[in-house]
Amino acid sequence: MSLFRRLASDAGNPTERWMDGSAIAPPFDWSLLRFGPISFGDPLDAAEPLGRPDTFRWTQPGYCELLYARAGFQIDFDRGCFAYLAYFIGPDLTGPVHPDLQFSTPSLDDEVALTRDVHMDDLKARLGPPVSEDGDAEETVLFYVGGGVVLEFEFDAEGRLKRWNLYPERDD
Secondary structure (H helix, E strand, O other), rough: OOOHHHHHHHOOOHHHHHEEEOOOOEEOOOOOOOOOEOOOOEEEHHHHHOOOOOOOEEOOOEEEEEEHHHHEEEEEOOOOOOEEEEOOOEEEEEOOOOOOOOOOOOOOOOEEEEOOOHHHHHHHHHHOOOOOOOOOOOEEEEEEEEEOOEEEEEOOOEEEEEEEEEEEOOOO
């Protein structure tokens, strides 16, 4: 067994005793910069009110992913701190594979529900030009920064929204 696998397996699943998770993704509260009960930097146990994830896995020492497939989101913890949120909005060839995966409909604000029908051009018209844009033949990713949070919007080859990622802006 490799050192990584041994370290990851030794860490176990700290969520295994949590109650079942909800099938609804909490909103991201911009006024408090909170996702349901947790804020970026909070410890893993602060996520317990979200319930037990459908899948928990260590991807590297100190970094874990909690997939809430039935609610259409994932949260990641780096060195025990909430570090990343992804809302799954539409089909994505590189997204998580889980038999119960559902798509979520998060709200950007009180007026814009993020669905598969949101086109890249519509989002740019609403938010203005992105800080940066990256793309290839299969997808385009628009990057925005606000309130210390990076927002990544991933679109498929037709320009339809498939995923929204949020994580703290780093001071590199």
